[in-house]
């Protein structure tokens with residue numbers, strides 16, 4: 001079984017804060033589409049698909065990630081991480097941390113997010129029996145070549 005890749009949208013795929021961000025492609029014809037979607041770099045899609053892992057959306061976009069984000073990246077429909085009380089703080093932990101570890105069920109995983117903290121890292125070490133890479137992305141930059149390279153190296157190392 002391939003490792004899992006839990007993928008956040010706001011921050012890694014839709015950068016925010018900092019300087020102006022480039023935009024890509026035409027805006028959607030529908031007027032209710034979030035204009036931030038234009039910040040998604042379509043070139044990231046093939047890069048993500050080339051990684052030897054199974055991607056899962058882990059984002060407040062929920063099912064909208066499949067409807068709005070995946071087509072811009074050329075990604076197929078992906079499973080979506082669900083959670084109870086979505087968005088509410090889980091004590092000192094990020095609210096995605098427990099559901100991600102539960103979903104993984106011991107399987108190796110990568111989690112790409114701009115909100116990973118030290119508490120999340122230590123909780124995963126204590127509660128997840130397999131290998132895990134928690135990659136914190138700077139939201140001002142979004143997912144970079146260096147980030148993708150780090151994930152690629154980690155997955156290759158795991159495969160040995």
Ligand SMILES: [Mg+2]
Pocket residue numbers: 008009010011012113114115
């Ligand atoms: Mg985020």
